[in-house]
Amino acid sequence: MALQDLPLDLLRPGSVAHYRAYVKLFEGTDVAQKIAALTPQIRRLGLEFETVDKRKKDLGASVENLYRFLNLVGFISLLLGAVGIASAIQMHLQQKVRTGAILRCLGTSTSGVVFIYFIQASAISLAGALFGGLVGIGLQRIFPSILRTFLPLTIPNVIAWWPILTGVLIGCGICLLFAVPPLLRFRRVSPLLMLRSADARVERQSFALDPLLFAAYALIAASITAFAIYRSETWLQGLVFAVALGVAVAIFAGVARLLIVSLRRWFPLSWSFTLRQGL
Numbered sequence: 001m002a003l004q005d006l007p008l009d010l011l012r013p014g015s016v017a018h019y020r021a022y023v024k025l026f027e028g029t030d031v032a033q034k035i036a037a038l039t040p041q042i043r044r045l046g047l048e049f050e051t052v053d054k055r056k057k058d059l060g061a062s063v064e065n066l067y068r069f070l071n072l073v074g075f076i077s078l079l080l081g082a083v084g085i086a087s088a089i090q091m092h093l094q095q096k097v098r099t100g101a102i103l104r105c106l107g108t109s110t111s112g113v114v115f116i117y118f119i120q121a122s123a124i125s126l127a128g129a130l131f132g133g134l135v136g137i138g139l140q141r142i143f144p145s146i147l148r149t150f151l152p153l154t155i156p157n158v159i160a161w162w163p164i165l166t167g168v169l170i171g172c173g174i175c176l177l178f179a180v181p182p183l184l185r186f187r188r189v190s191p192l193l194m195l196r197s198a199d200a201r202v203e204r205q206s207f208a209l210d211p212l213l214f215a216a217y218a219l220i221a222a223s224i225t226a227f228a229i230y231r232s233e234t235w236l237q238g239l240v241f242a243v244a245l246g247v248a249v250a251i252f253a254g255v256a257r258l259l260i261v262s263l264r265r266w267f268p269l270s271w272s273f274t275l276r277q278g279l
């Protein structure tokens with residue numbers, strides 16, 4: 001709106017007004033040199049300036065920050081999915097204890113039994129990663145047509161296969177890493193478990209007493225930290241993100257453990273069977 005079109009009583013003592021002037025330079029003018037020469041005078045007058053290149057740079061920085069943020073959000077989603085894979089593998093292995101014991105009785109080595117279920121975990125992880133890649137390709141086909149309706153830009157609809165392949169490999173690798181601890185615990189399946197009841201389980205052992213299990217958890221932590229550093233602007237930001245994620249996981253694990261111990265110790269025995277089983 002032009003200044004003469006404003007109401008006369010709009011600007012009065014105490015009002016704050018911002019004026020904007022657009023300057024069009026001659027074709028072939030060195031904008032950077034011109035701005036460098038005028039900057040001291042502009043600063044002295046308390047003015048601000050913005051060029052096309054500066055706006056492009058600011059917009060690019062904002063998009064880059066959004067890209068990094070979405071990468072970290074996607075990484076957290078991947079970790080949640082990996083935890084789900086680990087839980088599913090754990091429950092699957094608990095149901096296959098007798099099968100593993102039978103395989104041991106038939107002469108299969110401990111490593112052979114573990115490798116059998118490692119192949120199954122690999123298939124599940126690869127199927128999930130491929131499904132995620134296909135969903136991403138589908139969304140990439142749909143979103144540009146939607147964005148064209150309200151963005152005055154030409155958005156290329158080209159599939160970048162290398163990021164898709166990288167995402168599939170990273171997703172499959174992270175899921176396999178989280179599946180390794182349950183698989184390592186399955187090494188302790190004894191052939192004698194075949195003679196026990198159908199609900200025979202592999203006893204859990206602290207990773208402090210199992211070097212391979214400790215190495216698996218250390219590899220998971222190192223992989224998460226390395227990926228966070230790779231996706232962050234600086235190594236310090238990635239390290240802080242990984243540490244904060246570890247602290248959050250530790251808090252959740254501690255609260256869950258405290259809840260289990262509290263329920264076992266102070267749960268009212270006078271409550272009904274339904275409430276006791278539900279809690």
